[in-house]
Amino acid sequence: MLTAWRSAFLVLASLFFLPSTPQTPPADPKAEILAFNEKFINAHLRMDNPAIIAMWAEDGVSLLPSMAPLAGRAAIGKFINDISAQMPGYKIVREKIDFHDIRVSGDWASEWGIETQGLQPPNQPSMEGYGKILFVLHKDSSGQWKIQHEMWNASPKP
Amino acid sequence: MLTAWRSAFLVLASLFFLPSTPQTPPADPKAEILAFNEKFINAHLRMDNPAIIAMWAEDGVSLLPSMAPLAGRAAIGKFINDISAQMPGYKIVREKIDFHDIRVSGDWASEWGIETQGLQPPNQPSMEGYGKILFVLHKDSSGQWKIQHEMWNASPKP
Numbered sequence: 043m044l045t046a047w048r049s050a051f052l053v054l055a056s057l058f059f060l061p062s063t064p065q066t067p068p069a070d071p072k073a074e075i076l077a078f079n080e081k082f083i084n085a086h087l088r089m090d091n092p093a094i095i096a097m098w099a100e101d102g103v104s105l106l107p108s109m110a111p112l113a114g115r116a117a118i119g120k121f122i123n124d125i126s127a128q129m130p131g132y133k134i135v136r137e138k139i140d141f142h143d144i145r146v147s148g149d150w151a152s153e154w155g156i157e158t159q160g161l162q163p164p165n166q167p168s169m170e171g172y173g174k175i176l177f178v179l180h181k182d183s184s185g186q187w188k189i190q191h192e193m194w195n196a197s198p199k200p
Numbered sequence: 201m202l203t204a205w206r207s208a209f210l211v212l213a214s215l216f217f218l219p220s221t222p223q224t225p226p227a228d229p230k231a232e233i234l235a236f237n238e239k240f241i242n243a244h245l246r247m248d249n250p251a252i253i254a255m256w257a258e259d260g261v262s263l264l265p266s267m268a269p270l271a272g273r274a275a276i277g278k279f280i281n282d283i284s285a286q287m288p289g290y291k292i293v294r295e296k297i298d299f300h301d302i303r304v305s306g307d308w309a310s311e312w313g314i315e316t317q318g319l320q321p322p323n324q325p326s327m328e329g330y331g332k333i334l335f336v337l338h339k340d341s342s343g344q345w346k347i348q349h350e351m352w353n354a355s356p357k358p
Contacts (some may be wrong), residue, residue, distance in 0.1 A: 107353040150305040176351040195265040
């Protein structure tokens with residue numbers, strides 16, 4: 043029973059000596075994911091590869107069509123930079139992702155989206171691409187949501 | 201301070217009146233997901249559509265290549281049954297999925313896998329298909345893990 047009394051005492055003590063300074067307001071995980079999504083879309087519109095790569099978890103995995111899994115931020119970053127190097131002068135002129143079903147449980151979250159991307163090649167008409175994306179996100183030790191798993195496949199024109 | 205005393209009293213009361221009967225052992229979520237995976241693979245090997253469909257959440261979403269999202273168990277079930285009806289006499293002779301990165305947080309889980317499927321058409325040589333799968337799973341109110349979101353795309357031959 044010593045343990046029980048000790049616990050009760052600690053609870054009492056903690057209740058009597060509540061700090062009078064205001065507490066940090068609780069995080070709103072859904073708002074955090076919405077902000078993450080906006081940051082992801084804007085980084086693509088700016089074609090800001092370092093910003094996109096920084097949104098990945100160190101041990102994230104990207105699952106893209108007709109490719110083996112890309113495992114780790116380094117491999118994913120190299121892939122993103124290689125694609126950009128192979129498409130000099132191309133501009134992403136439109137990036138729209140309608141995200142659905144944001145689910146958060148502790149430090150883990152998931153959501154899926156329908157993507158429309160407008161791509162402008164140099165001296166050619168612009169092209170539209172349609173796809174779907176599924177994200178598993180993880181909040182890292184610094185409190186930032188990162189992409190843990192990403193998968194993408196093509197969609198018909200909506 | 202009434203609230204503080206009341207809380208302390210309740211804590212004390214709960215500590216003094218701990219039940220003496222043994223508690224249910226804690227569930228091992230990873231073992232549950234491994235069992236889920238085995239059930240999923242075996243249902244495919246048996247081509248048991250009702251069993252596959254029953255593994256979906258009522259409001260699950262399937263994200264398949266070159267298709268709009270299939271939303272809800274009813275729509276997903278219809279798609280699975282339609283595919284089977286269009287392939288009379290075909291047999292799934294091999295179904296292998298190497299799952300990776302099982303992550304569980306409360307009632308939510310995710311994992312991805314590399315799939316090889318052997319399909320035997322009637323009176324023709326068998327074919328092998330290669331793909332990747334990403335699952336978001338949710339434990340429903342009955343304690344069963346269900347597919348909340350599924351995405352798939354093709355892989356090169358490993």
